[in-house]
Amino acid sequence: MPKRGYHHGNLRQALVEAALRLVEAKGPTGFTLSEAAKQAGVTPAAVYRHFEGREELIAEAARQGFLMFADLMQHAYDKYQPSALAAFEATGRAYLAFARKYPGHYIAMFESGISVNRTPELANAAHRARTILEKAAEDLSQHIPEEKRPPASMFSAHILAMSHGVVELYARNTPGATSPFPPEDLLETGIGIYLRGLGLIDPDT
Amino acid sequence: MPKRGYHHGNLRQALVEAALRLVEAKGPTGFTLSEAAKQAGVTPAAVYRHFEGREELIAEAARQGFLMFADLMQHAYDKYQPSALAAFEATGRAYLAFARKYPGHYIAMFESGISVNRTPELANAAHRARTILEKAAEDLSQHIPEEKRPPASMFSAHILAMSHGVVELYARNTPGATSPFPPEDLLETGIGIYLRGLGLIDPDT
DNA sequence: TGTACATCAGTGAACGCGCGTTCACTGATGTAC
DNA sequence: TGTACATCAGTGAACGCGCGTTCACTGATGTAC
Numbered sequence: 001m002p003k004r005g006y007h008h009g010n011l012r013q014a015l016v017e018a019a020l021r022l023v024e025a026k027g028p029t030g031f032t033l034s035e036a037a038k039q040a041g042v043t044p045a046a047v048y049r050h051f052e053g054r055e056e057l058i059a060e061a062a063r064q065g066f067l068m069f070a071d072l073m074q075h076a077y078d079k080y081q082p083s084a085l086a087a088f089e090a091t092g093r094a095y096l097a098f099a100r101k102y103p104g105h106y107i108a109m110f111e112s113g114i115s116v117n118r119t120p121e122l123a124n125a126a127h128r129a130r131t132i133l134e135k136a137a138e139d140l141s142q143h144i145p146e147e148k149r150p151p152a153s154m155f156s157a158h159i160l161a162m163s164h165g166v167v168e169l170y171a172r173n174t175p176g177a178t179s180p181f182p183p184e185d186l187l188e189t190g191i192g193i194y195l196r197g198l199g200l201i202d203p204d205t
Numbered sequence: 206m207p208k209r210g211y212h213h214g215n216l217r218q219a220l221v222e223a224a225l226r227l228v229e230a231k232g233p234t235g236f237t238l239s240e241a242a243k244q245a246g247v248t249p250a251a252v253y254r255h256f257e258g259r260e261e262l263i264a265e266a267a268r269q270g271f272l273m274f275a276d277l278m279q280h281a282y283d284k285y286q287p288s289a290l291a292a293f294e295a296t297g298r299a300y301l302a303f304a305r306k307y308p309g310h311y312i313a314m315f316e317s318g319i320s321v322n323r324t325p326e327l328a329n330a331a332h333r334a335r336t337i338l339e340k341a342a343e344d345l346s347q348h349i350p351e352e353k354r355p356p357a358s359m360f361s362a363h364i365l366a367m368s369h370g371v372v373e374l375y376a377r378n379t380p381g382a383t384s385p386f387p388p389e390d391l392l393e394t395g396i397g398i399y400l401r402g403l404g405l406i407d408p409d410t
Numbered sequence: 411t412g413t414a415c416a417t418c419a420g421t422g423a424a425c426g427c428g429c430g431t432t433c434a435c436t437g438a439t440g441t442a443c
Numbered sequence: 444t445g446t447a448c449a450t451c452a453g454t455g456a457a458c459g460c461g462c463g464t465t466c467a468c469t470g471a472t473g474t475a476c
Binding site: 212237238239240249250252253258259 | 472
């Protein structure tokens with residue numbers, strides 16, 4: 001589907017990709033509708049054939065990000081079955097891996113300031129991702145003695161929080177902020193200590 | 206020092222406070238130099254008597270934030286001495302407390318996209334805050350058997366990451382993002398499990 | 411104490427810029443007969 | 444197969460806006476004598 005000629009062919013997706021490139025290169029505020037249109041080789045007005053406006057465009061980028069993110073986590077989860085522990089650890093690592101591999105999507109999802117409820121489609125995609133992590137936590141929860149078992153959704157929130165914190169503070173290019181350890185190691189050890197605290201890992205290993 | 210008349214009296218600080226108000230009300234991108242000047246009852250051009258430009262103004266707001274943050278942590282640390290454990294826990298909680306109490310400063314510090322090295326003064330203030338947390342971690346580190354003791358700066362990074370993640374994901378007003386638990390509880394339990402994992406809390410409590 | 415004057419913190423007008431958005435339009439595409 | 448026509452994805456000009464920044468200026472303040 002070549003893009004020569006008056007009609008673009010697949011402008012909608014081209015705009016999303018331009019937005020991702022911009023946001024990756026210039027940060028969450030670096031994205032403008034006009035610039036995205038320009039990069040796609042099109043007049044700003046053409047954008048309105050495909051999106052209601054600036055916000056819908058970035059929301060679509062975030063939506064695609066959440067879908068990819070969910071796929072990545074699902075894949076990690078499946079791969080380490082039937083070990084609940086390994087699967088849970090893998091989903092935690094998937095967070096950082098995603099931020100590394102798809103910085104544009106990551107920014108659109110978590111740093112662009114857009115609400116996850118901006119559109120129903122976006123909310124849906126975000127929900128799907130969350131569900132997978134919570135399933136992994138639920139599996140793991142079965143291995144803890146019932147009387148001292150915290151809610152599974154609390155695990156997933158803890159792991160998500162630590163993962164997000166590591167990414168934001170140590171993995172994203174906050175220029176000049178020197179990271180004391182490789183983020184991957186930091187997250188790995190952090191999750192390890194946490195799981196030891198839950199009694200799921202032998203304290204002597 | 207009343208502000209009537211041609212001369213303002215303390216415009217520099219008034220501008221910082223206006224910026225903080227704006228950023229708190231409208232998010233990290235909601236701040237503009239012109240609007241801050243207007244709120245301080247002054248022409249945009251007047252700002253240039255006190256700051257090199259927009260960036261220097263927000264950097265000053267962030268600097269003041271880091272100083273207050275460091276004070277808060279220092280206070281928490283002192284209060285729970287000589288218990289290394291209690292002091293460490295307290296500094297973790299101080300992070301969330303700060304974000305709650307001074308959202309404008311928090312945004313300027315962590316969400317405005319400004320580099321901590323934007324100005325030497327800012328870098329200094331940030332360093333002071335970091336140092337306190339690392340001191341608390343260092344104290345705590347002494348209570349772990351030497352051969353299985355991870356670097357103290359790794360503790361503080363873990364706790365900082367989890368605290369930051371909890372704030373960003375569950376405490377800031379991401380509109381519509383329902384938090385599954387009160388952020389304070391989430392952080393409290395998360396840190397508790399983590400410290401248990403380090404063998405610093407009795408596993409049966 | 412009064413006056414002359416230097417200093418300095420503000421004004422206000424102007425600038426160029428890129429933004430998001432609108433509108434009437436036109437050229438390309440696809441389809442019915 | 445060829446032609447007429449409806450559909451639709453783009454154009455390009457225009458808009459009003461608020462932004463950050465500059466400049467020559469002016470009014471207030473503080474100080475030396």
